[in-house]
Amino acid sequence: MLVAQLLSRLGFVTHYPGLPNHPDKDVHERIADGYGAVLSFETGDKGLSERIVGATRLWGISVSFGCVNSLISMPCVMSHASIDPATRAARGLPEDLIRLCVGIEDPADLIDDLQHALLEAGAVMFAANDYVRIPTSINRAVEKLAISEPIRGGARPRENREWFVSAPGKVILFGEHAVVHGVTAIAASVDLRCYGLTSPRHDKKLSIHLSDIGNHTHEWDLDDLPWDVVTPIHPGEAHSDQLDQKLMDAISTRALPPASELPSKAHGALVAFLYLYMSLAHGGERPSFHIIIRSTLPVGAGLGSSASYSACVATALLLLHQRVNVPPLPAPTRQAAKDDPGHVHISHQGRRALPPDVADEVNRWAFVAEKVLHGNPSGVDNSVAVFGGALAYTRPGFGKKSGMEPIQGFKSLRFLLVDSKVPRDTKKLVAGVAMKKAEDPEVVGKILDAIQSIGDEARRALADPELSRTSLLSAISALIDENHAHLVSLGVSHPSLETIRATTASQPFGLSTKLTGAGGGGCAVTLVPDEFAESSLQALISALESHKFGTYSTSVGGSGLGILSPYNQDVQNAPVTPPETPDQESGARGGSLCGAFESVSVSSLPKWAEDLGRWLYV
Structure with a gap:
């Protein structure tokens, strides 16, 4: 009865003799004792019904009924x-028509699973703290005309939703350069983030706006993309270890102008976006949408901006291609009652809300995008962008345990990131260290051993739950100074970085700073103790900015990938889906959030995004 009441209340044509509006309710009551466990309902769209059946988890799909567990079926296709x-x-x-047979499971669990399936399939939305049926023109047309095939040019339900995603940048705390030679590096997320917002299009076009890369916008006709060279990766399949060079070449030569005609870094970003989009498309499903990318991270400063971009693009595309699902709402707190022990829901403000399988899938595709952008990345940057927190990475091939390992119990630390604004040549700097090692292996070997010891000690300190906060900050401060001194010995510092170090170390500040990443310019990280006064921090920022350096106050070790919850009651008073089917010829870009997202200042962007509603994080 509860399931039938839910479906009827949502507006589905529901067949169950226990409902007051059932035409033969009185007949049933005369000849039967109770209303039975089987009911059925109509959605008005065969494709929608198939998606609902496929999205259930607790309801078992079965051709015939008769078990004690709850079952679901579609008679016309079964x-x-x-x-x-x-x-x-x-x-x-x-x-x-969908048929349901209610079994012995908890009714609350069955209803929760059915609600999630309806939401995932695009049959309902969450508004005003409740589920409501989506009243789209396409639904009404299908119900009226009994059309079971998809509307030509129309979008699937997921494409009618705006998806807002974000991912953090990263900072290498210890072990840069030495990691190339087998030393363990310690990397952690920073709360400077890349954001991606998708909005539906209805004109068979695909477009992207790279706000921080020359404010570049690019648009494609979906039918004009080089589909003839694509080998799609089907759901459940893994991408090859090697990139599809034919697809790479086709995108570069047939879908994009020469790199020389695009803003710096735009060509790689566009190729990575199209490579993932086309690889994920299968069965003729080609979502039409616009995506806007913005970032509070400086681009090209060694803070993982490309990996956070890759994670955002991978997440958005996996959502739109229906490769990953947002988890259902947790059961709310309810008081204990007779025959019900009740339930307590503990809020974690969205932390750890995205399950490991979603994070793993996003990370795999973000790594593919990183390969497109960099050729042979380590995987550290995209892993930090997806999983957040901190991890230790050891490169394989040096006779010891290699790979990535999360640092459990990492305690968030406050840092000031300082951008020297000096361009760096990573390949040249790495080659310089290699040459130094070849010329004087004993001296460089001792330096690398010392950096390994620093990383080991930092890892122990960061993961030690009994180490006091004061002792931790003191230890990290000393290790920062020690690590930087070794990097200077390797010849990868720069006068601008030494100016930053001298400024932060001077009185009244007395803070520890080291270069991060490749060095030779780029960024430096300064540890900011918990008790460091805000007025002193502002004075330090002013001193650094007087040298024309860029500054970013941030914390390290926070959450990774985030998705704005589709269950939010209201996103800035804007509908999740269009109330009417847009003019198929207009193809107007931009949804309810696009204008505000593009116009909000970089400094206000994080708070604006957080204020939109609950975010779900890895």
């Missing part, structure tokens, strides 16, 4: 599929 459609229609069997 038990009655062998009957001619015209005969089914003549007998009054709707193509979109």
Whole structure:
């Protein structure tokens, strides 16, 4: 009865004799004791019904009923599929009919699973703290005309939703350069983030706006993309270890102008975006949408901006291609009652809300994008962008345990990131260290051993739950100074970085700073103790900015990938889906959030995004 009442309240045509509006309710009550465990409902769209059935988890899909567990089926594509459609229609069997058999499971769990399936399939949305049926023009047209095929040019439900995603940058705390020679590096997320917002299009076009890369916008006709060279990666399949060079070349030569005609770094970003989009497309499903990318991270400063971009693009595309799902709402707190022990829901403000399988899938595709951008990345940057926190990475091939390992219990630290604004040549700097090692292996070997010891000690300190906060900050401060001194010995510092160090170390500040990343310019990190006064921090920022350096006050070790919850009651008073089907010819870009997202200042962007509603994080 509870399931039937839910479906009827949502506006689905529901067949169950226990409902007051059932035409034969009185007849049933005369001849039967109770209303039974089987019911059915119509959605008005065969494709929608198939998505609902496929999205359930607790309801088992079955051709016939008779078990003690709860079951779901679609007669027209299962038990009655062998009957001619015209005969089914003549007998009054709707193509979109879904049958349910309620079993012995907890009713609250069954309803929760069904609500999640309806939401995932695009049949309902969450508004005003409740589920409501999506009243789109396409739904109404399908119900009126009994059309079971997709509307030409129309979007699937997920494409009618704006998806807002974000991912953090990263900072290497210890072990840069030495990591190339087998030394363990310690990397952590920073709360400077890249953001991506998708909004639906209805004109078979795809577009992207790279706000921080020359404010560049690019648009494609989906039919004009080089689909003839694509080998799609189907759901459940893994991408090859090697990139598809034919697809790479086709995108570069047939879908984009020469790199020389695009803003710096735009060419790689566009190739990575298209490579993932086309690889994920299968079965003729080609979502039409616009995506805007913005970042509070400086681009090209060694803070993982490309990896956070890769994570955002991968997440958005996996959502739109229906490769990953947002988890259902947790069961709310309810008081204990007779025969019900009740339930306590503990809020974590969205932390750890995205399950490991979603994070793993995003990370795999973000790594593919990083390969497109960099050729042979380590995987550290995209892993930090997806999983957040901190990790230790040891490069394989040096006779010891290699790979990435999360640092459990990492305690968030406050840092000031300082951008020297001096361009760096990573390849040249790495080659310089290699040459120094070849010329004087004993001296450089001792330096690398010392940096390994620093990383080991930092890792122990960061993961030690009994180490006091004061002792931790003191230890990290000393290790920062020690690590930087070794990097200077390797010849990878720069006068601008030494100026930053001298400024932060001078009185009244007395803070520890080291270069991060490749060095030779780029960024430096300064540890800011918990008790460091805000007035002193502002004075330090002013002193650094007087040298024309850029500054970013941030914390290290926070959450990774984030998705703005689709269950939010209201996103800036804007509908999640368009109330009417847009003019198919207009193809107007931009949804309810686009204008505000593009116009909000960089400094205000993080708070604006957080204020939109609950975020779900890895």
